[in-house]
Amino acid sequence: MAIKVKFFASLREQQPEGLNAVDADGIQTIADVWERATSTQLMPAHVLCSVNLEHREPHEAVKDGDEVAFFPPVTGG
């Protein structure tokens, strides 16, 4: 009963190393995953997120086994 969690770029550097999953109990949305993973209340507006490699919004649902990622605005190319 776990949800995989990834952070990228500046967000990755701000998280403790080794965190790669959170307990799925009581988790309903991406924002809930953020709260549990970071121990902060609110997901900042500039943070982008994905579920299972697809862009998603923070209010969207997640379920056991999903891979949720958080990252800053992309700057490739």
Next chain:
Amino acid sequence: MAIKVKFFASLREQQPEGLNAVDADGIQTIADVWERATSTQLMPAHVLCSVNLEHREPHEAVKDGDEVAFFPPVTGG
């Protein structure tokens, strides 16, 4: 007292070979050069022209020693 004349592409093929100048006497405009060089009255609307390597309009003036060229719409690139 001569004006050099060049034809390009399909217009070149329609002219007698070896014509490369006309007498400048009485010539005032590019259209006059066309008339003398081709022995036809009117310069067709689709024919483009230049004087000394610069695009010009048929009514523009030419003088002794100029190089006048006639050509169809360009199709390079």
Next chain:
Amino acid sequence: MAVKLEEESFDPAAEIARFEASLPVGSFGATASFVGTMRNHNEGDSVTAMTLEHYPGMTENQLEAVIEDAKKQWDIIDALIVHRVGEILPGNPIVLTAVCSAHRAAAFDACRFLMEALKSRATFWKKETLASGEQRWVEKNTPGY
């Protein structure tokens, strides 16, 4: 259609040549391409190196989706995206987009679309190393239009 993430420096000219060689001779009349190259300065600072981070799996999916979108919008024959990941130096290519089509309008439009779409959607992040030794994340892209 091809999407490539390269961990080592790549040769855009050779990539374009390979891409064109994969299409029948005489089938295309237009090839538009764009190469983004690392500069040695940014926002007034001297930059000595850069690291390109990406999200393996998601990034490739997004680049493929970008090409699919281009194919829906324009009459193109094929498209290529190559993007570096990892450590790069000034003068190194970062990204290549290339499009072959019968006529030039579609190639120009689609090639530019690929760049804008990947810059806004594809999960890459740049971290610059300045001449002072300081490292900083690039926070936003320059406008594309």
Next chain:
Amino acid sequence: MAVKLEEESFDPAAEIARFEASLPVGSFGATASFVGTMRNHNEGDSVTAMTLEHYPGMTENQLEAVIEDAKKQWDIIDALIVHRVGEILPGNPIVLTAVCSAHRAAAFDACRFLMEALKSRATFWKKETLASGEQRWVEKNTPGY
């Protein structure tokens, strides 16, 4: 700035590489390029060869003027135009335009401008040889936008 008329087939990739190598490493972030290639068909007919006629002297002047115009309109570092003349075959490159700039918008805009400007202003004329042996002058260009 460089303008080249080539009587023999040229290698666009090598031309772009030479062009970029003429600029300081790390000075440019964007290279947009376009290559027009001879197709083996046009307006429903099979085409086996093409002759590119030009107006020596005038054509070079026009291509240089086109680059000057681009430099006035966009913040670009340098531009290159290479154009074939004479006999060419399907698959051969006809024209190359390339632009280097700091950021991509100027490179994209100026590269496309070079193509449209040369197609409307530069004195080149194409004559096609069809599979039937018939020869015909190409009468107009395809639209660029």
